[in-house]
Amino acid sequence: MTKSGKYIAMLPTKVRRPEPSDKAVVRERVVEKMSRALDYKIVTVISPAGFGKTTAVSAWSATLENTAVAWLHVDEVDSGADRFWSYFLGALEVADPLLCEKLDAMLALQGPVPAFLDELILGLAAYGKPCVMVLEDYHRLSGAGEIHEGISYVIRHLPENAHLVITSRATLPIPLSRIRVRGELLAVDEGDLAFTPQETGLAMLKHGVRLSKDDARRVFEALRGWPAGVAVIALLCTTGSSDEVEQALASARHDIRAYLVEEVFDGLSEKTQDFLEATAIVDSYNVDLACELTGLGRGEASAVIKELMGNGLFVGRTERDGHGEAWYRYHHLFADLLEDRIRQMDRARVEELSFRARDWLDAHGYLDSAVELSCRIKDYGHARSVILRQWEGCYTSDSHRMLTRWADLMPEEEVRSDPLVCAVLALPVMMAADYGKAREYIQIAEAGCERLKAGEKRDLLSGLCMVQRAYLATYQNHREESACFASAALERLPRSEAYLRGTMKQVLASRHCYDDPFASKRDLEAIIAEQRERGNASLLGALYCNLAVLDAQLGLDDKSKYMCEQAYALFAEKDRFYMPMYTFAYYAEMLCAYGRGDFEEALAFYERYEGANLGIIVSHYDTEALCLKAKALYRLGMPQAKQTFLGAWASNENAVYMTVPSLAMMRDWCSVFGLDEPPRCNQAGALDHACVFLAMREYVMGNMAACEEVCRMADALPERNRAAKVAAHGIAALFSFSTGHLHHAHAHIRAAALLAGGSGLVQLLYENASDLKGAADLALGDSDLSVAERAVLGEVARAADAISASQAPLSLTERELEVLKELSSGATVAQAAANLFISKDTAKSHLQNAYGKLGVHSKVQAISVLREAGILG
Numbered sequence: 001m002t003k004s005g006k007y008i009a010m011l012p013t014k015v016r017r018p019e020p021s022d023k024a025v026v027r028e029r030v031v032e033k034m035s036r037a038l039d040y041k042i043v044t045v046i047s048p049a050g051f052g053k054t055t056a057v058s059a060w061s062a063t064l065e066n067t068a069v070a071w072l073h074v075d076e077v078d079s080g081a082d083r084f085w086s087y088f089l090g091a092l093e094v095a096d097p098l099l100c101e102k103l104d105a106m107l108a109l110q111g112p113v114p115a116f117l118d119e120l121i122l123g124l125a126a127y128g129k130p131c132v133m134v135l136e137d138y139h140r141l142s143g144a145g146e147i148h149e150g151i152s153y154v155i156r157h158l159p160e161n162a163h164l165v166i167t168s169r170a171t172l173p174i175p176l177s178r179i180r181v182r183g184e185l186l187a188v189d190e191g192d193l194a195f196t197p198q199e200t201g202l203a204m205l206k207h208g209v210r211l212s213k214d215d216a217r218r219v220f221e222a223l224r225g226w227p228a229g230v231a232v233i234a235l236l237c238t239t240g241s242s243d244e245v246e247q248a249l250a251s252a253r254h255d256i257r258a259y260l261v262e263e264v265f266d267g268l269s270e271k272t273q274d275f276l277e278a279t280a281i282v283d284s285y286n287v288d289l290a291c292e293l294t295g296l297g298r299g300e301a302s303a304v305i306k307e308l309m310g311n312g313l314f315v316g317r318t319e320r321d322g323h324g325e326a327w328y329r330y331h332h333l334f335a336d337l338l339e340d341r342i343r344q345m346d347r348a349r350v351e352e353l354s355f356r357a358r359d360w361l362d363a364h365g366y367l368d369s370a371v372e373l374s375c376r377i378k379d380y381g382h383a384r385s386v387i388l389r390q391w392e393g394c395y396t397s398d399s400h401r402m403l404t405r406w407a408d409l410m411p412e413e414e415v416r417s418d419p420l421v422c423a424v425l426a427l428p429v430m431m432a433a434d435y436g437k438a439r440e441y442i443q444i445a446e447a448g449c450e451r452l453k454a455g456e457k458r459d460l461l462s463g464l465c466m467v468q469r470a471y472l473a474t475y476q477n478h479r480e481e482s483a484c485f486a487s488a489a490l491e492r493l494p495r496s497e498a499y500l501r502g503t504m505k506q507v508l509a510s511r512h513c514y515d516d517p518f519a520s521k522r523d524l525e526a527i528i529a530e531q532r533e534r535g536n537a538s539l540l541g542a543l544y545c546n547l548a549v550l551d552a553q554l555g556l557d558d559k560s561k562y563m564c565e566q567a568y569a570l571f572a573e574k575d576r577f578y579m580p581m582y583t584f585a586y587y588a589e590m591l592c593a594y595g596r597g598d599f600e601e602a603l604a605f606y607e608r609y610e611g612a613n614l615g616i617i618v619s620h621y622d623t624e625a626l627c628l629k630a631k632a633l634y635r636l637g638m639p640q641a642k643q644t645f646l647g648a649w650a651s652n653e654n655a656v657y658m659t660v661p662s663l664a665m666m667r668d669w670c671s672v673f674g675l676d677e678p679p680r681c682n683q684a685g686a687l688d689h690a691c692v693f694l695a696m697r698e699y700v701m702g703n704m705a706a707c708e709e710v711c712r713m714a715d716a717l718p719e720r721n722r723a724a725k726v727a728a729h730g731i732a733a734l735f736s737f738s739t740g741h742l743h744h745a746h747a748h749i750r751a752a753a754l755l756a757g758g759s760g761l762v763q764l765l766y767e768n769a770s771d772l773k774g775a776a777d778l779a780l781g782d783s784d785l786s787v788a789e790r791a792v793l794g795e796v797a798r799a800a801d802a803i804s805a806s807q808a809p810l811s812l813t814e815r816e817l818e819v820l821k822e823l824s825s826g827a828t829v830a831q832a833a834a835n836l837f838i839s840k841d842t843a844k845s846h847l848q849n850a851y852g853k854l855g856v857h858s859k860v861q862a863i864s865v866l867r868e869a870g871i872l873g
Helices: 028-034 053-062 081-095 116-127 145-157 177-181 197-206 213-223 227-236 242-252 256-266 270-279 287-294 298-310 332-344 347-363 367-376 380-396 400-407 419-431 435-450 456-475 479-492 498-512 517-534 537-553 557-568 582-595 599-612 619-635 641-651 653-658 663-673 684-700 704-716 722-738 742-759 769-780 787-806 814-824 829-836 840-854 859-868
Strands: 042-046 068-073 131-136 162-168 185-188 315-318 328-330
Touching (some): 028 053, 028 185, 042 053, 053 131, 053 162, 068 081, 081 145, 081 400, 116 145, 116 162, 145 162, 270 298, 287 298, 287 347, 328 332, 347 367, 347 380, 367 380, 367 400, 380 400, 435 456, 456 498, 479 498, 498 517, 517 537, 537 582, 641 653, 641 663, 653 684, 663 684, 684 704, 704 722, 704 742, 722 742, 722 769, 742 769, 742 787, 814 840, 829 840, 840 859
Parallel strands (some): 068 131
Antiparallel strands (some): 315 328
16 A cells, blocks of 8 residues: 555555664574575564564565565554455555555455455465565464464465565464474574674674673673673673673673663663653654654754664664655564553653644554554544545545454444444445444434434435445345435435445446346446546546446447446556456456457456455356356366356356356256256346246256247347347247247347347357257358358357367377376476477477367367367366
């Protein structure tokens, strides 16, 4: 997430690598171990506080070339799964936006292992180049079981190019034994990080204190190589004499860690102490925030920071961000001390500093941190005010999950205390599929609305409640109910609420997308014309994407592609990462790819759709996309096709009807259900398609007595439902041809060809080519056929012949078959050549010969043909 105004800024100290200190001592054992880190899946760096875990990892990562390094500093407040994974993905994007090409930081999280983790893993693999994710201070998430499960899942399935580095003060609550046994874990511990006597002397020297060899050993033995303790001893010494060292060690030997830090603090000037206490109110700060908290000028504040940086103990600095401003945070040992001192400070002083810090963070766009600080000081009213100030911006920029992230920082009763906050949060909550909670929020908002006097505030709240009810009905696919609420919202919303009014018009336009798609298309086009003038890119993009799907379903591929391009042009590619509306564009592209017969590209677009899907898309679209994936798999002869189709059926029957399954799919359906499970349709817009589905079932089950009824159905279906009409005429032609009613078969196949050719829905005939060949050949003998009809029916006949030829005995040579067997097992051409002891060029030659013999153009198609023929398993 970038500090662009569109996305909420993240503090650089949370998502950027800290700069190694110029006083850091190179520990050869650590350097040697970490140099092998990229040979392992996971690296753990575990030791008590003050052993330089962060320093070691930061110094190592700074040496990496051509490797993206993402860094996340974990705080206790990140223990919520939604917040943690949002920041996790934000850190990846800071490292390289391409790492998040298929992901969205606002993914709705459901269950202990969020579904999006598969897409995270696939996205890391697709990145291809080496990448490292560093989780610093993981011990702060000790009770976050849901996060631990997610990290465990990621570790188990991490691709070879990706590596996870975790620093912690405690043993990780993650099962790593299997990873360790497989040799995929590199463990760096206290023994590696501790100073040797030589390193102890060098560390003291870097602080300006020269020790004798014996004194260096004495410090080493007293501190057991503890790096932070060595730095503190250096601060307590000036000459480095044996007496001075002995005195420093003796004075604090009873509790070296806490006592030495306190000794150092007490030795600082009052001005520096005040600076430390004031800036410790926040987790991290830059010079401007330090000035705000301390009252110092920039020069004075910078001088104090420089002094603190010079001691090598107190302050860590992040890499400079895009604005050239460095951010600082205190080392944990010192932060713990400062927290204790803040607890002892006057309460009024603490509140004053907290409010001042919060207001500065708020004013400078660090709203996450501002809300976090507000909730820490229990100023929940301010947290709610941020939600109410930002909700429209979050809505219009598709950053809905930001709202729930802020709400998660508050007690639930504080969220429910404000009806407008509840109304605002209902949409993000339902996007996470928590429909029950969304409904409760709407009810709280409606009750609050009744207590308000008439006026604009009541109109807004009342209208927003209707908006949320419309969305809730839409997500649950209750289209008529959704339209009623959308109409009510338009009546109640103030005219100034252009965005919400536009979304409700879109809901109304989509109401008839199944039963009267052309009417929906006209309505969407009218809204687009209206919204172009208003300039809301997010809403306009959503309209383009929805219209792209509608055009693709109508076979208007060129128009669909144009609408996708219009949507893509609204945002830079790196920003589309955050836009859930683009899932509709990818689905439209998938429909178009299938329509032109490019089944492999259709599957590729399904991957993009699935990768970008936030779990918030209306469920029937998910099922339609899955069913279309199944159709592409059937056309490629892939073995997983049947299971994919049956999975879609189990998900949403109405959506399966809308994609018009092929006869091959219907045969598989009948092999499972037969007549035991009659198709059901509870969605008015899907009735026509359900009738076609039932007719296909009757044909597959051999019920020829249904011929006359099917022919009547095909004639009666309205042409506005193009896909259903094409498929219905095709099935009517099959029934008629099979029962000897050749005149009717001729009429129906011509009607199907004419409508399919004119609407771009020819695949609905080509996918059933083997069955339709007889009727197609019959019609091709008619001299009265139009050019369009002859082109479509000719292709049906050719497709059927190609399928028949692919099922004939194959004449591949033994070597050609061996190459294909290697490829079917997952080998590349180069690997196949090596396994067969032939050159890569020879393997390619065998492959091209096999393609020619099989009449295919790719290895996927070739393997599919061989599997269909039973030659490959």
